[in-house]
Amino acid sequence: MESVADLADSRAVTDVLLGDLRAAHLTPAAVVRFLGRAARRSLRQAARRPRALVELTALHGVLYALADGRRPGRRWVTTSWTLAALHLGMLEHRNRLTTADALTLLRGNLPALPGGAGRASGLLAIGLDLADGHLARNQGAVSPFGEYADTFADAAYWTWFTLRHEPSxxxxxxxxxxxxxxxxxxxxxxxxxxxxxERPRPVLLRPAATLQAVVALRHLTRR
Structure with a gap:
């Protein structure tokens, strides 16, 4: 049986780790072992993609410099960098970030930036979401990294935005x-x-997209 170090496909690695965790009945020791193995592989994968790691660090360095001094500010950017760096193996055969990846990470970090809570910030987030999806599809740059970064950027940004601005x-x-x-x-x-x-099909994500538009427009038009 191949070890996780021998497998190149991120999904195959995840299945191996999850299978071992399930076989151990999710005991505390098994969870610790699972996290340790996943972290070690993540660090190796990041080291094998120095260009992507440099690009990721440069992007977050700019975001960190621009970050609002108030919460969530720089802590948000630091968390974003850490999570992204630990998942560079999901770039699969690529060794660099794409423009679509950068736009996704920018969207996820809007809460940390000055103006990130402005009236038009919700519409900006929607625009960035549409732009990164268009670029990824048309440039053939779709990857597990981009797909999951997109999912978590949506969850992080819109949860923060809604809890901060939505009175209902x-x-x-x-x-x-x-x-x-x-x-x-x-x-x-x-x-x-x-x-x-498998990730949910787009049809299952339409309610979330509709709620994005509702929350963004309510914030934009609210006195």
């Missing part, structure tokens, strides 16, 4: 559920099955 409890509850429940559900299913499930 009903809209807040619906919006947060739309962005966080799919992640929780996929994670739970992965642990239960011992394999990583």
């Amino acid at each position: 409890r009903t809209v807040r509850a619906a919006a947060v559920a739309a962005w966080t429940l799919p992640i929780v559900a996929v994670t739970g299913l992965a642990l239960h099955r011992g394999t990583m499930p």
